[in-house]
Amino acid sequence: MRRKTPVTKTIEPEPANQKSANTLPEDLVRLKPFMGMRPGVYLAVLYSLVLLLILFFVLLYPGIANPGSMVVFSSEPAGAALRVDGVYAGSSPCRVFVPKGARVMEVVLPGFGSERVECEIPGRLFASKLFPRRYELNIKLNTNDPIAALALSAAEYAQWSFGGEPTASWQVPLSLSEGVYRIGASAVGTGAGGIIAASARFAVTRAALRDLLRAKTLAGSGGLSPSPLGLARSASEIAAYLSANPNSAAWLAETLPADSAAVLVSSAWYQKQLAVSADLAVAEALSPPPGETTANAPPSDQVRIGGLLFVGISGGSLVQGDPFPRHLPVDPFMICSTDVPVSAYADFLEANPRWHSNQREALEQQGLATDDYLADFGNVAGGIGRQGAGLGAVSWYAAQAYCQWLSGRLPESLSGWEVRLPAEAEWEFAVKSVQQWGRSGGVFFPDGIWEWCADPYSPLPFLDAPEEAIAAVGSPQRLLRGGSRMNAAGSTGPGTRAFLPSETCSPFVMFRPVIARKATDR
Numbered sequence: 367m368r369r370k371t372p373v374t375k376t377i378e379p380e381p382a383n384q385k386s387a388n389t390l391p392e393d394l395v396r397l398k399p400f401m402g403m404r405p406g407v408y409l410a411v412l413y414s415l416v417l418l419l420i421l422f423f424v425l426l427y428p429g430i431a432n433p434g435s436m437v438v439f440s441s442e443p444a445g446a447a448l449r450v451d452g453v454y455a456g457s458s459p460c461r462v463f464v465p466k467g468a469r470v471m472e473v474v475l476p477g478f479g480s481e482r483v484e485c486e487i488p489g490r491l492f493a494s495k496l497f498p499r500r501y502e503l504n505i506k507l508n509t510n511d512p513i514a515a516l517a518l519s520a521a522e523y524a525q526w527s528f529g530g531e532p533t534a535s536w537q538v539p540l541s542l543s544e545g546v547y548r549i550g551a552s553a554v555g556t557g558a559g560g561i562i563a564a565s566a567r568f569a570v571t572r573a574a575l576r577d578l579l580r581a582k583t584l585a586g587s588g589g590l591s592p593s594p595l596g597l598a599r600s601a602s603e604i605a606a607y608l609s610a611n612p613n614s615a616a617w618l619a620e621t622l623p624a625d626s627a628a629v630l631v632s633s634a635w636y637q638k639q640l641a642v643s644a645d646l647a648v649a650e651a652l653s654p655p656p657g658e659t660t661a662n663a664p665p666s667d668q669v670r671i672g673g674l675l676f677v678g679i680s681g682g683s684l685v686q687g688d689p690f691p692r693h694l695p696v697d698p699f700m701i702c703s704t705d706v707p708v709s710a711y712a713d714f715l716e717a718n719p720r721w722h723s724n725q726r727e728a729l730e731q732q733g734l735a736t737d738d739y740l741a742d743f744g745n746v747a748g749g750i751g752r753q754g755a756g757l758g759a760v761s762w763y764a765a766q767a768y769c770q771w772l773s774g775r776l777p778e779s780l781s782g783w784e785v786r787l788p789a790e791a792e793w794e795f796a797v798k799s800v801q802q803w804g805r806s807g808g809v810f811f812p813d814g815i816w817e818w819c820a821d822p823y824s825p826l827p828f829l830d831a832p833e834e835a836i837a838a839v840g841s842p843q844r845l846l847r848g849g850s851r852m853n854a855a856g857s858t859g860p861g862t863r864a865f866l867p868s869e870t871c872s873p874f875v876m877f878r879p880v881i882a883r884k885a886t887d888r
Contacts, residue, residue, distance in 0.1 A: 425493050433466040433489030435501040442506045443548035446475040458505075463498065471503060475548070477515025478507040512552035513561065517838035519545020520565045523577065525842045527568035527825070538573045543580035546589055553585040560835035563607070567824035567831060568841075575621050579604075613692060613828035615639040643691050651682040653799040655807050664698040665780060668808075669881070672772050673710045676700040676881050677809050684795045686861070692828045696795045697883065701788065703809045705756030705817065705876040706768065708743065714768050721764055730869075734763040738871040756815060756876040762787075762844045762868040765818050765877040772879060780881065787820040788880045790827070790863075793847045797860045811848070816864060818877040819845040823865035844868045846875060 397405035439448050441458040448455045448462065449472040455462045458473075466489035474480040483503070490499040509515045523542040532538045542565050546553045562581055569578045583592050586600040608614040615636045619627045630636055654660060656667040662681035669676050681698040685691045715722050721729070723743055729735040741759045760768075765787055773785040788796070800809045821827075822841030843865035849858025866875065 424495065426491065429489060429491040429494035433491070433494065434464050434499075435466070435487050435489065436498040437462045437464045437471075437487070437501045437503055439503045439505075441473055441475070441504070443475070443478075443550075445544060445548070446473050446478070446505065446507060448473055448503075464501070473505045473507065475507050476518040477511070477545075478509045478548075481505050481507060509549070512549035513557040514838070516545045516549050516553070516558055516561050517835075519548070520561050520839045523565055523574070524568045524824075524839055527570055527574050528842065531571045532573050538571075538577075540577050540580065542577050543584055546581045546584045548589070550589040554588050558585055560832040561839060563829070563831035564835040564839040567826045567829045567836070569617070570621060570825045572621060572623065611829050612639050612642055613687065613826075617826055617829065646685060646691055646693055649683060649693055650685040650798075652684075652795065652802050653680040653682055655803045662698055664700050664881075665783070666700070669700060669777075669780070671777075671785075671881075672713065672775055674706065674772075674879070675703045675808070677703050677807060679792075679796055679799060682795065682799075684791050684798070686791060686794060687828050694791045696791055699788075699792055699883075700881040701792070701796045701809060702878040702880065705812070705815065705878045706760075706765075708757045711743075711757045711760070711768065714771055718767065718771060721767060729761075729764075733869050735761040735869055736871045738873075739764070741871070742873060756812070756878075758815075758873040758876050759871040760875070760877060761871050762818050762866075764871075765879075768877075769879045776881070782884055783881050784884050785879050785881055787818055787877060790819045790821045790845055790847060792880060792882070793817065793819055794860050797847075801860070814849060814874075816846040816848045816872075816875045818875065819847055821845045823863075841865075842867065 397409075399405070400408050403411075437448075437450075437455075439456065439458050439460050439462060444458050446458050448458065448460070450462070450464055451470055452472070455464070464487050466487050469485055469487050471483040471485060472480060473483075483505070485501075487501060488499055490497075519541050522539075523545075526538050526541060529536075529538065542562070546558065546562075549558065552558065562578070562585060565581070566578055569575045582604060583597065583600045584590075586592060586603065587596040592600065608618075611617075615630065616639075619630050619636065622630060656678050658680075660680040664678035664680065667678045678700050679698060681696055684694045684696050686694055719725070723740040726735065726737065726739050729739060730737055738759050739761060743757070743759070769785045769787060776783060776785065796809065797811055800807055800811060803809075821844075822836070823843040823845040824836075824841055844867070846864040846866060847862065849862055866872070
């Protein structure tokens with residue numbers, strides 16, 4: 367059988383100069399002349415116009431539409447606010463674009479004299495967006511009262527202390543130390559030292575403690591960068607301050623990080639302060655019941671003014687605070703036997719109509735009350751709600767106004783005395799004394815009620831500071847003592863502290879005045 371030989375076909379390649387029958391012809395686009403111009407000419411003109419338009423909007427249009435200069439603002443001290451025609455523009459140091467024309471620049475810094483500059487701001491036509499015209503504004507601010515200026519910075523520091531520890535998204539400014547830097551050499555002295563000591567009463571966070579230490583260090587060097595000798599002097603003064611304040615161990619134990627606090631609590635210094643505090647607790651001397659003769663007694667056992675009964679409290683000593691108590695002397699005073707009732711407050715409203723409930727909106731606009739002011743008072747003009755015990759929903763400002771009005775009704779026998787809200791120590795001293803009397807004194811402190819006190823609230827009241835510095839720094843909150851029926855049973859007592867803004871009106875907050883000797887007559 368014969369095998370077939372396979373047949374191989376050879377395909378010749380197509381010559382390069384010949385097109386395949388399947389190849390499509392190319393589409394050729396030819397531009398036609400326009401207005402007698404060849405395409406190469408009018409395309410060049412078109413591209414040039416587009417380029418010129420871009421250059422116009424980049425180089426010329428910004429200077430035509432929004433002419434002006436970049437104001438480079440700096441001040442000494444730094445941190446001053448710049449207002450352009452009455453509108454806040456930034457704080458120094460900063461760069462601010464200001465439109466061309468006659469402008470009024472005002473530089474302000476709390477506690478310092480403001481500076482006003484009338485100037486003509488120039489403009490630049492060409493490349494103003496890329497290379498704006500610069501206008502230098504350098505201002506030096508002065509103050510006639512550097513300690514008052516520092517007190518303003520300390521007040522801001524106190525406000526920030528209620529915000530808690532800063533986070534990655536929320537930071538706290540160095541208000542106190544910046545205030546020390548601003549007053550420079552005036553920070554060296556007892557005046558600034560008193561303000562810093564009063565500020566320490568708000569150092570309840572690690573951020574606040576860092577700012578406090580920075581402020582103290584800057585104060586020792588007159589607001590400048592401290593030298594090694596200045597650092598040593600500041601460290602010595604800090605150690606002396608801690609030794610002079612027996613309760614500073616409790617403060618640091620609460621404020622420092624956990625590992626540092628553990629070392630502190632185990633230290634001999636901390637344990638020594640505990641022992642001193644234990645000995646101090648037995649030194650309390652409360653007031654005896656009215657009628658018992660004492661050398662440190664008020665002018666009268668009882669006096670009735672404006673429908674209120676005031677009961678005499680003899681002077682003595684109070685041990686306040688836990689776990690590190692402090693010993694406080696208390697001068698004699700007289701305290702209202704109850705919270706101010708509706709009927710007594712109605713008499714005040716008749717004599718002072720600006721505090722009437724129908725003026726609530728005006729009082730709210732002035733920051734003297736909230737919209738709950740006298741919410742449950744009733745129609746005083748119609749005689750409704752004039753009976754009953756304590757009056758709630760009264761702001762601290764309203765309570766103060768009532769006390770000032772009642773001071774004008776004191777008899778001549780109480781010349782040199784005044785009606786005011788009780789100090790924190792007076793309130794606690796009265797409560798402990800009344801508890802010791804039983805029911806014989808005629809003073810009633812109801813459960814479940816907070817009461818306004820005169821003091822600005824500070825978280826660390828046991829840290830010593832001059833009274834005038836404490837008053838200068840103030841506080842964004844006012845002190846409350848007592849307790850509310852909204853609190854858990856057993857969670858409040860004579861030593862319980864709370865706070866609210868002065869304008870707050872709450873049905874759980876009442877007030878009782880005291881009659882005390884004026885500070886100028888002590």
